[in-house]
Amino acid sequence: MSRFSESLLVLALAGLSLSAQAFDTYKGLGRPATAAELKAWDIDVRPDFKGLPKGSGSVDLGSEVFEARCASCHGSFGESNEVFTPLVGGTTREDIKTGHVKSLVDGSAPQRSTLMKVATISTLFDYIQRAMPWTEPKSLKPDEVYGILAYLLNLAEVVPADFVLSDQNMAEVQKLMPNRNGMTTEHGMWPGKGMGNGGKPDVKGVACMRNCKTQVQLVSSLPDYAADAHGNLAEQNREVGPARGKVTGNREAGKAAESISENARVQQLAQSTGCMACHGVNARIVGPGYNEVLARYKGQADAETKLAQKVKAGGAGVWGSVPMPPHPQLSDADATALVKWILSGAPAK
């Protein structure tokens, strides 16, 4: 027995040392990346600007591109709260001097905007370049990213209206970021040695077992008016076992659950085709809410065919100047099913 475990130990050690010099061990697996491949994917930009592409863009250019590619979701001035929290707002000239955004302390801003929080300008360049516009990520040229960033910083009065942001002056502008001094790594929640206090927790409970306090201070409970906000809890709990869900909210919703079928399928289709990125069931996103579409076309005999064609072909002008992109990959049957579903109130089940 002891011999057996010894040999196991030897094996384990052998495994360790093998992997320590594993270069070239896994023969035939993986291959060197080409320079073009590295260039295509290695687009990250670090706080020290490693990875920053050459280029420049003016506030004017940024304003144009932003209006065309970003404003539909973020508002013309990055102020919109419709699709995401505002990009701009809540910072002052005083913050630009101190590098600490005061409204984070006094709560004077209704929302924590992006510029209130971000300390590093590289973060914004990197993110806009990799992920925006949301529905067409990685479609911006570096000069456009510089321009957009200049425009956003101009809205926050960090740079003047005639400013041109470039790879050459990013480091200078970094020194003006309103919340540049707002980050700390003095905590115990970084699982490595490079930052923080080495893992020391800031808060500690006490494992008291008996008579731990004299009274129970109940400081918060779910307000009555919120009891129904999450629908019928009876339909969110198992119908067998030690408890049942409380009957709340919309009591009708569950009744139709048996007939999931078609509506659920089409809803899933709307999700997977990306329709839901631009249309809410009850809210405008980039395009009209389905409720608005229903209200406009209710009872019109030809609406189904007309709208199915429009979904496939795309187009603008009915709801505003923002166009809906075409959906050529959608079959006629699916386009019709989607429109039918929208015109029946876009039910979930």
Added chain:
Amino acid sequence: MTEPGQKPGRLRPAPENFLSEAEVKEVARQGASSRRNFLRNSFIAAAGAMAAPALARAAEGDPNILGNPPWTTSLGMPVAANPYGLPSKYERNLVRRESPGLTRVSGSSVAFTPLQGLFGIITPSGLHFERHHQGWHDVDPSKHRLMINGSEPGFLKTAKVYTMDDIMRLPSVSRIHFIECGANTGMEWGNVAVPTVQYSHGMLSCSEFTGVPLRLLLEDCGVDFRKCRYVLAEGADGSSMTRTIPMEMVESGEVFVAYGMNGEMLRPENGYPLRLVVPGVQGVSWVKWLRRIEVGDQPWATKDEAVHYIDLLPDGQHRQYTSVQECKSVITSPSGGQMLLDTGFYNVTGIAWSGRGKVTRVDVSFDGGINWQVARLEGPIQSKALTRFNVNWVWDGKPAILQSRAVDETGYVQPSYGQLRAVRGTKSIYHNNAIQSWKVSETGEVSNVQVL
């Protein structure tokens, strides 16, 4: 995630309107339903479903016994009727759900795991919580690539590209770990905001993952571990999610690139065909649809570690790079939004976990934290995995407040709301690991409350 202001003692008014004004009025008009109401409702439902003569025969015995049900007196379904098996139709209530009003668009949102109905420690793959920043895709595995490169060419011998074929030929490991979003329970920092454990704690799942230790891949590329103390992980989706991981966790062998989850391939919503597993660290670091690993000598301050997943303190500073999910527990049954059937015996059950290692003990209180008793832990207890606990309880029909408190192998004790807020305030959004309280009222209704 959203970052609303908070009013103590009231439902936090989320910026995107938690409830519309009309909804608020409607809710106020209906009022909260009492247990009697609840029982009447379920009685009506049951009576509707059952055949009427059943009642008449009740005196002789249970009609379910006296008259054999159809499944005992007829032929059942053939094999492979469902080539990919599905839960019973009676389980349809337990599905992932969004929390109304939490986010504005479902492509950047969360669907919560129904913890209230789950057993043991493994989350069924179809119920694993979802959090996407730019929607999800079903990525073609034959076209998926993993690239490994360095911030400087000299940081490794060879920058390499691996196909899924390559990765699935390498030596693999299978390990059970929890994954929790850093914002789990984030809606509750200031006050109670949601009714059930699905919404309060459901950005939490636990699975067996299978894949290749990242250390092995880095060694295969000849990485200079002395120079490279940080790793960037990047996804292949539109957001190309990026997060910084400490090299120490890679060197320890814990971090791995996973393709398997609970015995099959990852689900598309969870990163098919490849995701990073970073045990004990908040879910956002477990980059899905993993396409690239870069080794470097500095952290990257990516959007989701410089604008989000930063923890606002009362003095206006944000803690950056807070990655570890500290020790936490919650009772899942009974839990908020449920009604106890009756007085009498209950097996109170819940889950505990720690991003710093193994859970060593869970204490449960029935009186709001005045007195505690030690719960039974179900084995095997694994590092950075969920641990199931159980404790016996006889409910005497009197009001009670149920709490659980976990302790991990570092000696860390899960804090109360009072202890947590004294240091971190209420605006931090992330890393809320406070003791959860469920109030049981005389009617048997269980509701979400906070105790200092």
